[in-house]
Amino acid sequence: MTTEQTKQADWLQSVRWNSLEDRLDLLDQRLLPDEIVYLELTTSEQVWDAIKQLAVRGAPAIGIAAAFGVYLGVRSFSGSREALLAEVNRQCDYLATSRPTAVNLFWALDRMRARAEGLLGAAAPEETTVESARQALLDEARAIQTEDEETCRLIGEHALSLFEDGMGVLTHCNAGGLATARYGTALAPMYLALEKGITLKVFADETRPVLQGARLTAFELQQAGVDVTLICDNMAGAVMAKGWVQAVIVGTDRVAANGDVANKIGTYSVAVLAKAHGIPFYVACPMSTIDLNTPTGADIPIEERHEDEITQGFGKRTAPQGVKVFNPAFDVTPNEYVTAIITEKGIVRAPYGDNLRKLFTK
Ligand SMILES: CSC[C@H]1O[C@H](OP(=O)(O)O)[C@H](O)[C@@H]1O
DSSP states (O other), X not given: OOHHHHOOOSSOOSEEEETTTTEEEEEOTTSTTTOOOEEEEOSHHHHHHXXXXXXXXXXHHHHHHHHHHHHHHHTTOOSOHHHHHHHHHHHHHHHTTSOSSOHHHHHHHHHHHHHHHHHHSTTSOTTOOHHHHHHHHHHHHHHHHHHHHHHHHHHHHHHHTTOOTTOEEEEOSOOBGGGSSSSBSSSHHHXXXXXXXXXXXXXXXXXXXXXXXXXXXXXXXXXXXXXXXXXXGGGHHHHHHTTOOSEEEEOOSEEETTSOEEEETTHHHHHHHHHHTTOOEEEEOOGGGXXXXXXXXXXXXXXBOOTHHHHSGGGOOOSXXXXXXXXXXXXXXXXXXXXXXXXTTEEEOSSHHHHHHHHTTO
């Protein structure tokens, strides 16, 4: 076994590139917390399905997986440079249909398109071969993953500046290491607090219907030794009323140009409760989740998922056959409920329109 093959992260990686096998290994998050199983993927179709079925989920992790999916889609390609460029764009178009809300998916695919254009487009150097271009695309996917780890750590540093030792912090869904390359976004400050000997008492909403909070956030925080208490979504108000929560921090799948935030369904309710209790509501995300091309939250496409996630989640029927179901995977929190947006470049406060645009000019 070489160091590459045996090289294992000392944390539970959601997305792992296997250089020896030229293969993408994805932690199947549908099986957590009971089973740790890696899917061994060799085609872009398999990556598409893993994203669609939430085997891999979380905005940055989806983008990382899709970037590797583009490489898998062209790694056996043979033909002209022009044909390879066309195939890269076709693979990106295909992978972009897997889920509609998390803008990181499209951000990562656009980065792969741009890399391919620079390698194979009209202005590209003549000496680029199809083989060297394929390798460069793999390198780009790996760079997206490596950069995300550092980005999340920086988000954690900025977020931790808002927290004090002993604070109660509530979070919704999973915006942890499992949703990113490492650390997470909303959960990044919890890990950095642990490193620095700061105690944060985390309340994790279970987050119906797919239970990312119970199955993923409670799991990864407990594994790391973070003080975490699991609550049902309908208990968030009660724990706030008891004075147990001094801050809320969540991830996001897309921030509109005006600061409206799309995140897991139930986030808006938590934001309203936080406002009612005078508790700050923070949103943590990489710059790649901020979409200045989407003017407001009303313009964010909200994914609707299969009714079975509600009527027979995890195999047990809990609702009558044939009942009408509405199953939006996300909701939108208007910017007036958002105390601050925490990114790798720093903390952004209202007025978000101007201040988010300034972030990109820093
Ligand atoms: C750091 S992005 C995490 C974000 O993604 C989750 O959605 P899903 O599990 O459906 O991919 C949720 O909205 C999290 O806040």
